[in-house]
Every structure is written in C-alpha cells, then in structure tokens.
Amino acid sequence: MSAQSEKQNPAFYALIVALVVMSVGPIALMLATSFKTNVDVYDASVPAFFFSPTIKNYETVLCNFLWYEPEHVDYCDPTFGRALVNSLIVGLISTGLTLTIGCMAAYALVRFKFMGRGAVSMTTLLMRMVPPAVLLVPVFGIWTFQYGLDQTYAGIILIYTAMNLPFVIWILQSFIVQVPIQLEEAARMDGANPFQVFFLVVLPIIQPGLAAAAIFTFRIAWNEFLLANALSGRSTRTVPVTIVNSITEYDINWGVIMATGMLLAIPPILFTFVASKQIITGMTAGAVKG
Template identity: 35%
Template structure:
C-alpha cells in the first residue's frame, strides 16, 4: 500500500514536472534566443548548450533605440491603468449599490468590448488625424481606456457586490455622504478587486498592438511595435527579438507574480456565489 502510494505520488510529480516544462518551454526558448548567436537559434537539432552573449541587447539599445519604445509603453500603460481604475471604480460602485438603470448601461458598455479593434481602427485614425492627435500618448491612453473600461467595470462590479449593502446604509444613516461612503468604506473594502482589475488592464494595455501600430509614428510607438520591426525583408534579427521579448514580458510576469493572489481572486470572482 505504501509502495503504491509512493509510486502514485512520484508519477503525479513527474506529470506536473512534464506539464511545467511544456508550458515553460516557449518562454525558456525565448530567453535563450535573447542570449544566443542567431546561428545557434537556427541550428537543427536545437542547441541548448551555447556560449551566451549580450549582442541582441546591445543591438536593440544602441541601434534601434528600444529604450524609447519601452518608456512609451510604461507611460501609456500606467496612465491608461490609472485612468481606467479611476473611472471604473465609481461606475461599478454606482451600478452595484445605487439605484440606477444599471442593467441597460452594463449591456451598452459591453458593446465597446465586443467590437473588434480592427473594425474601428481606421475611423479612429481619421478622427485622430483630423484633431492633430496622431502619434501622441493621450490618443493611445484614451483608446486603451475606452476598450478596457467595460471589462474593468464588470470585474469591479463583482467585487462591489461582495460588500453588503447594509454597510452603506448604516454609513448613510450615520450622516456619511455618498462620496464619503465610496471613498472611506467601499474602496478600502474593494482594494483587492482594484488591484486585480489593475493587473488585468495593465497586461491588456501593455500588450496592445493594433492601435499602437496604426496611430503612432516616431514619437509614441510602444514596445510591441519595435519587436515587429526585427523581422525584415533582409532577415530576422533573432537575438534582438529574444532580447526585446524578454524585456517586454519581464514587467508583466513580475507584476503578475507579485499580484498573484489578487489575480486568482479576480479570475474566480463570482464563481461560487
């Protein structure tokens, strides 16, 4: 019996190791690509032992000005995330706890989430061009906000629904204004939800590609645009792609690990109600 249990546990462990390796392989390969000579990336069978170098990193920083793209990504993503949370939190609170015609509004805002970006990117381009706002941070920030706001409102609404309405009513009876209830009672209680929502919208804005591609030129292009440029008509810069991909994915991965418990909470919210 003991031997059977040990064997079973070992098999399960092995299975999980296998699954982990399977899932981690693309990321591992990407990291290796960033530190390898291109010939080591292309060789068949694949070469796992190689002489690491920083040529890909040197190339992206000294030749392509990748730091400019990274800074743009940080500015746009952080601004959009802050704006989304600042807008979505009161909206979600109002839709949950105040007597509003929320249901219709909730359905309406979902439409913005359902429209594929590619269907509206050209109209957005023309409007931005007419307003002289092409290639600016704020046009990206506004569009990222508009596209992620419905998701943020829906997600935050689930968190606000977990807070008992009696809390609000008691505070109101004690003389709190609606703004004070929201700021002093509801927001602290929903802090976990705010962080979880922030993580999701941060990741979505950080990885956004289509609008950044069409609406930016030399001033505000973001990091994912730079990666595309490493595949050219005269060859693919494998080292540069690996190095840039590593730099782009690292903040998201670190952020996701740090906020892991909120992320899981956000994903499972509403599943046991």
C-alpha cells in the same frame, strides 16, 4: 477519484512534467536565446540551452539607458528604449484612468441601483466580442480627422481606456456589492460627502478587486499592437509596434529581438506569479457566473 488513494502512478507525474515542459518550454527557449550571440544562434553545434551566456543583446537594446558605453555597440539605436518608456507611459496612465473612472461608475451602478447587473454584464460581453481589428478603421479615421489625437499619447490612452472600461466596471461591481452599506452610512453620519465616502471608505476595502482590474487593464495596454500601430507616431511607438517593425527586416538578429521580446514579456510574467488567483478569477469570469 477515491479520496484515500493519493498514490498516483508514475505515468501521471510524467504527464504533468510533460505539460509543464510544453507550456514553459517556448518561453524558456526565448529567454535562453536572448542571452545568445547571433553567431551562436546560427551555429548548429551550440546547444539550445547550454552555452556561454552574454548580456550583449540586452545592452544593445537598452543602450540609451546605460551609464556606460558597451564596446560592441557601434551606434546606439534609441528606438527600443524610447518605445519602452512609451509603453510604460501609455500602460500606466490608461490603467490609472480606467480604474478611477471605472470604479466611480461601478460604485454608482451598485449603490444607486441604476442599471441592473444584467445590463452591465451584457455590455461587457458585447465588448468582449468586438475585435480590435474592427475598431481599427473608425478609430484611425476619427482620431486623425475629428479629435486630432493621432500620433499622441492621449489618443492611444483614450482608446485603451474605452476598451477596458466595460470589463473593469463589471468586475469591480462584484467587489463593491460586498462592501457593507452600514459602513458608508456611518461615514455619512459623521458628515462625509459622497465623494469622501467613496474615496476614503469604499476604495480601501475593494483593493483586491482593484488589483485584479489593474493587472488586466495594464496587460491589454502593454501587449496591444494593432491600434497602437495605427495611432502612434515616430516618437510615441510602443514596444509591440517596434518589434513588428524590426522583424519585417530581412536579416533578423534573433538574440536582440528575443531580448526585446523578453523585456516585453517580463511584466505579465511577474503579474502571473504574484496574482495568478485574481487573474484566473478575471479570466473565467465570463463563463462561470460571478
């Protein structure tokens, strides 16, 4: 603990290297496998990481986006390409909606002193508790029979927005509290109406908070399987649903499915490297008081 002795012993560095290998290893293995042909996967003499890579798996998966026709693909199965587009649509729209609506609500709660922060954190906590599996039955029933939203984008987007709202409101509140009220008063003096104050003054200031909230919302919408599986139809399936559908087949083509998994994993991995600090803040927010 002593501050001067910064020379750590080698065992310490060995531990750190081991930890990094352990946490990245499975992901690296998936990446490596996604560049392997199925023959190589089943050939025990081909090592896990050092082999001649091929992009054939990615060509198979993304065949309907390619401008050329890969010769090894006899029949182009558009399922995954379509699912990728669906996932993007659902993820982006629900993130946009959640942020807009959540931001407005958070602003009202802070500036007009509605409910206390305590009530909002309590709701957030309660929402964190509800497992998606619990929402499965009622959401399926209501969306199908009452709202008529089954098999549409709107249905999936609606439930993701609702699931993410409490958390987004809660995290944005803590950013809005820090916006100096004088700034808003000055804008109002100049004749701005409440909506202008909100969109032109407050929003630009809380951008870091919006970024954190956006990452969390998009990640949940992008990764979620259970509700998407119950609500989506043939043409609105998202990527996680197609992955689960394809692994129930008896003969798994590991290279292709790893390429699919990798494509699903890439956006969250990118976010992690770009904004790990905000992610950690959001992740630890429930336990360490903010």
